[in-house]
Amino acid sequence: MKHLTLIIALFISIFSFAGSNFDEGIDAFQDSNYVLAIEKFQASLAETPNDVASYYNLGLAHQESKQFGKAIWAFEKVLKLSPADADAKEHIELCYAKLNENMTWEPRLNRFKSILYGYSGMTWSILAIIFSFALAISIILFVRARDLSYKRLFIALTFVFVCSLISSILIAYGASNYAEQTRFAVVTQESIPTYKDESKISEVTLKEGDQVEILNPKTEEKDFIEVSSQSGDTYLVKRTDVDFI
Amino acid sequence: MMHKVLSVLGLLFCFSAVAQKSRVVLSASKTKIEVGETIAFKVESNIEGSFQIDNIPSSFVNGGGINGGVNYQMDYNTGNLLVIYSYAETGAFTKPGIYKIGPAYVKSRSGQSYVGNVITIEVSKKIHLSNGDPSSQQLAAPAFGMIQLNKTSIYEGESIIVGAKVYSRFQPTRIGNYNTFIQRKGIEFQELKNSSRQLKVREEKFHGNMFYTFEYDRNLIFPPGTGSFTLDPFSMDVMQGFKGYSLQSSGASIEIKPLPNGAPDDFIGAVGSFSVSRRIDTTKIKQGEVFKMTVEVSGTGNIQNSLEPELNLPKGFVVYGDPIVTKDISYGVNGAEGTIEYEFNIQVTTSGSITIPGTSISYFDLEDEVYKTVTTGKHAIEIERDKSVIAEESEKQTTDEAIYKQSASELRIKKEVKSTESIFGSTLFWSGVSAPLLCAFLFIFLVRKREKEADEIETKQAIQRKDKELNELMASVKSLLHSGENDAYYSSIESALRKAFELKMGITDNDRILNKSEMFDFLKKSGQVELLESVRSLFRTCEESRFGFGVSAGDRQPALNQLESIIKALKL
Numbered sequence: 001m002k003h004l005t006l007i008i009a010l011f012i013s014i015f016s017f018a019g020s021n022f023d024e025g026i027d028a029f030q031d032s033n034y035v036l037a038i039e040k041f042q043a044s045l046a047e048t049p050n051d052v053a054s055y056y057n058l059g060l061a062h063q064e065s066k067q068f069g070k071a072i073w074a075f076e077k078v079l080k081l082s083p084a085d086a087d088a089k090e091h092i093e094l095c096y097a098k099l100n101e102n103m104t105w106e107p108r109l110n111r112f113k114s115i116l117y118g119y120s121g122m123t124w125s126i127l128a129i130i131f132s133f134a135l136a137i138s139i140i141l142f143v144r145a146r147d148l149s150y151k152r153l154f155i156a157l158t159f160v161f162v163c164s165l166i167s168s169i170l171i172a173y174g175a176s177n178y179a180e181q182t183r184f185a186v187v188t189q190e191s192i193p194t195y196k197d198e199s200k201i202s203e204v205t206l207k208e209g210d211q212v213e214i215l216n217p218k219t220e221e222k223d224f225i226e227v228s229s230q231s232g233d234t235y236l237v238k239r240t241d242v243d244f245i
Numbered sequence: 246m247m248h249k250v251l252s253v254l255g256l257l258f259c260f261s262a263v264a265q266k267s268r269v270v271l272s273a274s275k276t277k278i279e280v281g282e283t284i285a286f287k288v289e290s291n292i293e294g295s296f297q298i299d300n301i302p303s304s305f306v307n308g309g310g311i312n313g314g315v316n317y318q319m320d321y322n323t324g325n326l327l328v329i330y331s332y333a334e335t336g337a338f339t340k341p342g343i344y345k346i347g348p349a350y351v352k353s354r355s356g357q358s359y360v361g362n363v364i365t366i367e368v369s370k371k372i373h374l375s376n377g378d379p380s381s382q383q384l385a386a387p388a389f390g391m392i393q394l395n396k397t398s399i400y401e402g403e404s405i406i407v408g409a410k411v412y413s414r415f416q417p418t419r420i421g422n423y424n425t426f427i428q429r430k431g432i433e434f435q436e437l438k439n440s441s442r443q444l445k446v447r448e449e450k451f452h453g454n455m456f457y458t459f460e461y462d463r464n465l466i467f468p469p470g471t472g473s474f475t476l477d478p479f480s481m482d483v484m485q486g487f488k489g490y491s492l493q494s495s496g497a498s499i500e501i502k503p504l505p506n507g508a509p510d511d512f513i514g515a516v517g518s519f520s521v522s523r524r525i526d527t528t529k530i531k532q533g534e535v536f537k538m539t540v541e542v543s544g545t546g547n548i549q550n551s552l553e554p555e556l557n558l559p560k561g562f563v564v565y566g567d568p569i570v571t572k573d574i575s576y577g578v579n580g581a582e583g584t585i586e587y588e589f590n591i592q593v594t595t596s597g598s599i600t601i602p603g604t605s606i607s608y609f610d611l612e613d614e615v616y617k618t619v620t621t622g623k624h625a626i627e628i629e630r631d632k633s634v635i636a637e638e639s640e641k642q643t644t645d646e647a648i649y650k651q652s653a654s655e656l657r658i659k660k661e662v663k664s665t666e667s668i669f670g671s672t673l674f675w676s677g678v679s680a681p682l683l684c685a686f687l688f689i690f691l692v693r694k695r696e697k698e699a700d701e702i703e704t705k706q707a708i709q710r711k712d713k714e715l716n717e718l719m720a721s722v723k724s725l726l727h728s729g730e731n732d733a734y735y736s737s738i739e740s741a742l743r744k745a746f747e748l749k750m751g752i753t754d755n756d757r758i759l760n761k762s763e764m765f766d767f768l769k770k771s772g773q774v775e776l777l778e779s780v781r782s783l784f785r786t787c788e789e790s791r792f793g794f795g796v797s798a799g800d801r802q803p804a805l806n807q808l809e810s811i812i813k814a815l816k817l
Binding site: 022 | 663
């Protein structure tokens with residue numbers, strides 16, 4: 001009984017603490033204390049790592065602090081969790097406009113994919129299973145139907161469910177990959193050096209807001225990662241110099 | 246019918262009358278006055294009846310009479326027309342002091358009394374204006390004039406009381422051709438109400454001589470700017486009967502000190518004593534909607550020249566247009582006194598539970614000679630989020646800075662945790678997808694198999710039935726062999742032959758009648774030519790025997806034998 005009480009108390013304290021960081025972040029933001037707001041939203045994310053609202057508010061706080069690279073990273077994280085978030089897209093465009101008017105940003109997902117991936121891979125996986133059930137029932141009914149008109153109806157339904165099943169499997173694959181893989185990173189510092197090899201710095205520097213594609217995402221233990229810039233050039237950059245989306 | 250309508254209307258009227266909150270408000274035209282200064286007390290109420298103000302001291306002399314009246318006001322919240330009954334007493338205090346006046350009472354016709362509020366009036370001693378020393382030339386003249394002031398050094402924005410005073414060696418009865426000391430344009434002044442244009446001549450000893458003297462044209466002046474401010478001399482003809490003397494006073498100079506440095510940001514340019522209050526018309530609103538915020542600045546000093554207060558609104562609150570300014574100001578010896586009401590329309594672009602910080606104003610306090618700040622209370626407001634409003638607002642904002650100001654309104658106030666975990670690709674997922682389909686196919690297979698087995702059983706049963714029927718037919722044939730019923734015998738042979746073929750060909754349908762050509766075709770296809778000939782021969786024998794004559798029992802036996810050999814050949 002003592003143990004149970006202790007566990008309940010621990011849970012309550014954890015939950016109350018989790019709520020407070022987020023709320024305190026909002027209060028700090030409303031008081032224009034953006035430094036504290038950033039700290040609080042980061043603490044909130046440490047507690048609930050996939051909280052879209054915390055990432056979004058963190059992005060706003062960075063934006064207000066004129067830390068546009070970090071704001072872009074936070075809003076990109078929002079898009080990763082919620083690809084159809086129009087507000088986050090708007091803010092990323094705004095941050096790029098503030099960093100450099102010549103910088104343009106294109107969302108990685110088109111509008112259609114954004115909407116589809118807006119529902120998680122889990123949702124689409126469950127839908128695929130549901131469509132599979134529906135297809136099975138439709139096939140059975142088709143086989144068992146004696147009346148020709150019913151047979152026609154069930155063959156049409158079977159066709160629809162086959163298409164739905166295949167589509168949902170493909171979307172589930174895409175959405176799961178999009179959410180789980182870390183393939184992109186953003187430069188949040190004013191500028192970072194790039195390397196030809198691990199000991200030789202190249203002349204090219206990457207500026208705040210530059211986004212790079214990670215070419216070998218599975219080499220997590222290495223200090224340097226091979227990246228490809230938007231222009232298609234490949235470099236080595238220090239893992240610690242970029243923030244992964 | 247009409248009675249009913251009237252009753253309902255009457256009832257509604259009664260309800261509305263009962264629902265209407267009784268209101269008795271006592272107010273004064275000024276709260277700080279001097280002895281002898283005119284003041285009006287006013288009682289307003291929505292109750293009709295007899296009015297009474299309690300605690301009016303004996304030092305108050307009613308000089309302006311008692312007035313009553315009725316006003317009509319529209320209540321914009323309810324849309325009802327309100328009838329406001331008013332009662333006013335005008336007079337002046339004869340003694341200085343702080344007086345608590347009220348409460349006011351209204352006794353309705355039904356005899357019920359409604360009580361109002363209490364107000365405090367500060368009555369100071371009569372302000373005596375001082376004047377400078379006259380020149381020897383003035384003292385020698387039959388009459389001379391002096392400009393009188395209550396102060397010679399004031400702060401910027403502060404008011405002074407200025408009056409004309411005339412000393413005469415003869416008793417004046419009237420004056421003429423008066424030119425005031427405020428001749429320059431751009432000087433803000435107010436003639437004080439208790440300044441009499443009637444000559445109240447009295448005797449006064451001045452510089453060792455007795456003079457007839459009177460005061461005239463008392464004004465409240467708000468001198469502009471800082472530095473030295475000069476008042477022009479006044480001139481007039483002092484008359485006794487038809488004889489008169491033209492005089493011109495000396496001028497007067499006032500030093501205007503600038504206000505000290507370090508005025509707070511929320512300084513509204515007011516000098517004197519002030520307070521501020523604020524109210525909002527709603528505590529719940531939808532994002533994008535507009536609410537009214539009314540800020541009321543009250544006090545005594547130069548309130549008429551005070552600036553609009555800064556609202557200090559949180560982000561996401563946008564003042565919509567200019568405020569509606571309502572001024573209720575009266576002028577007295579202490580300066581301008583009254584209230585300025587600023588009604589702001591505020592559009593809300595943010596959402597959530599937001600506390601609007603208090604609105605503060607700062608003024609320069611003349612008694613303590615320091616800046617003082619007063620603040621209203623906070624207001625909490627609940628704003629319901631409306632996504633479309635943010636989108637519209639974003640389109641409206643053309644500059645980046647404007648968009649930044651919206652950031653607070655875009656804060657997301659509820660956590661929205663998304664799961665990145667997916668069962669896609671897992672055994673569970675593929676099992677979930679494939680299992681229903683496999684089950685469906687298995688189900689179909691099993692059902693088909695079961696149906697086939699049922700068909701087979703049915704066929705077997707049908708064959709057994711036909712076999713039984715064949716045996717019965719053979720027994721019938723044998724029994725008819727010696728009966729002499731020729732037609733029946735050969736018909737039975739034909740029937741037995743057909744049944745044998747039905748059995749051989751696996752025809753289980755009872756309704757189907759096998760014809761000869763089908764039997765012959767079957768035998769042809771199976772290459773049993775001899776048997777075919779034998780069958781044909783048997784059918785021919787049966788037909789001939791059935792329709793021929795004189796067939797004996799001994800002739801019938803070969804047909805039976807042939808039938809048995811055919812059945813044997815068919816391997817049944």
